Amino acid sequence: MRPHVTPIDGLLLLMTIFWGSNFSIVKVAISEFPAFAFNTIRMGIAAILFLGLLRFYREPLPPRSDWPTLVGLAIVGHFFYQLCFIEGIVRTSVSNSSLILGLTPVFVALVMLCRGSAKVSAVHWLGISLSFAGLYLIVGRQASVALDSVLGDVFMLGAVLCWAVYTVFAKKLLTKHSPLVVTACTFIIGTVLFLPLGFVDLVQIDWMTISGTAWAGLTYSAVFALVVSYLIWCTAVQRIGSARTSIYGNVVPVPAMIIAALWLHEPIGFAKVAGALAILVGVGLTKIQRVTRSV
Numbered sequence: 001m002r003p004h005v006t007p008i009d010g011l012l013l014l015m016t017i018f019w020g021s022n023f024s025i026v027k028v029a030i031s032e033f034p035a036f037a038f039n040t041i042r043m044g045i046a047a048i049l050f051l052g053l054l055r056f057y058r059e060p061l062p063p064r065s066d067w068p069t070l071v072g073l074a075i076v077g078h079f080f081y082q083l084c085f086i087e088g089i090v091r092t093s094v095s096n097s098s099l100i101l102g103l104t105p106v107f108v109a110l111v112m113l114c115r116g117s118a119k120v121s122a123v124h125w126l127g128i129s130l131s132f133a134g135l136y137l138i139v140g141r142q143a144s145v146a147l148d149s150v151l152g153d154v155f156m157l158g159a160v161l162c163w164a165v166y167t168v169f170a171k172k173l174l175t176k177h178s179p180l181v182v183t184a185c186t187f188i189i190g191t192v193l194f195l196p197l198g199f200v201d202l203v204q205i206d207w208m209t210i211s212g213t214a215w216a217g218l219t220y221s222a223v224f225a226l227v228v229s230y231l232i233w234c235t236a237v238q239r240i241g242s243a244r245t246s247i248y249g250n251v252v253p254v255p256a257m258i259i260a261a262l263w264l265h266e267p268i269g270f271a272k273v274a275g276a277l278a279i280l281v282g283v284g285l286t287k288i289q290r291v292t293r294s295v
Contacts, residue, residue: 008236012248015232019101020255022225023094024263029217030090037205038218039086040198043078045222047191050184053227059181062173069173070185077166078190083197084159091152094264098256100156102135104249107164108242115168124243127285131250134278137271167242170234179234187230250279 030038062070089097105128166186173182236245254276260266 011232015229016251017255018224018229025217029214032214034201036198037201042222043191046226047188074186074189079193081162084155088152088155094260098253105246108246111168127282131279131282134275137275174238183234
C-alpha cells in the first residue's frame with residue numbers, strides 16, 4: 001500500500017518548522033527575559049488570540065459535563081507541560097531537547113497501550129523505531145550527559161509525557177467539539193494557572209533592557225509555536241488519530257538542527273543528514289499502515 005498524503009500532513013510538516021525554530025528562538029529570548037516572565041507573556045498573548053478566535057467564529061462553549069475533562073487536560077497539557085518545557089530548555093541544550101521531543105510518538109503509543117484504547121501495529125512500531133534511530137544520528141553525539149543538564153533532560157521528559165497524555169485524552173473531546181474549542185479552552189485555563197508562577201519575574205523585570213529581537217522572538221513563539229501549531233496538532237488528532245499525529249514529533253529535530261546551525265552555529269555533518277533521511281522514512285512507514293484503532 002502506498003502512503004496516503006493529505007493536506008493535514010502538509011500542515012503537520014509546517015508545524016514541525018514552527019516548533020523546530022522555536023527551540024533556538026526561546027534560547028535567544030530567555031537570555032534577555034527571565035524564563036518564567038517570557039513564558040507567562042507568550043502564553044498570555046496566545047490566550048488572548050485564542051479568546052479572540054472563539055469570539056470571531058462564535059464557537060459554542062462545551063457543556064458542563066465536559067469541563068472537568070477540559071480542566072484536567074489544561075493542567076496536564078498546558079500548565080505542567082509549559083512548566084516542564086521552560087525549566088528544561090533553560091537547563092539543557094537544543095540537541096538534548098530535540099532528542100527528547102522525539103520520544104513523543106513512543107510516549108503516545110505507551111499511553112494508548114496502558115489505556116487499552118488501541119493496538120499499535122508492527123509497521124507503526126518500526127516507523128517509530130527508525131525515526132528514533134534517525135534522531136540519535138542527528139543529535140546523539142551532541143546530547144550532553146553532563147550533570148548540569150540532567151535535570152533539564154528530566155524536565156523535558158516530563159514535558160513529553162504531559163503532551164502525550166494530552167494528545168491521547170483530548171481525542172474524545174475532539175469527537176464532540178472543534179479543535180479550536182478544545183485547544184482554546186484548555187490553553188486559556190492553563191494560562192490562568194501559570195500566571196502566578198511568572199508574577200514575581202514580571203514585577204521585577206527591567207523592561208528597558210529587552211531588545212526588539214527578543215520581543216520579536218516572543219511574539220513569534222506565541223503566535224506560531226503556540227496558537228497556530230496547537231490548532232494544527234489538535235486538528236490532526238481529530239482527523240488522523242493520536243498515533244499518526246505524534247510521529248511528526250520525530251520530524252521536529254530536523255528543522256531544529258538546521259536553524260540552530262545557521263543561527264547558533266551548531267555543526268551539521270553526514271550523521272545528521274543520514275538521521276534526517278531516517279526520520280522521513282520512518283514517517284513514511286507510519287503512513288503505510290495505521291494503528292488498529294486511532295485514538
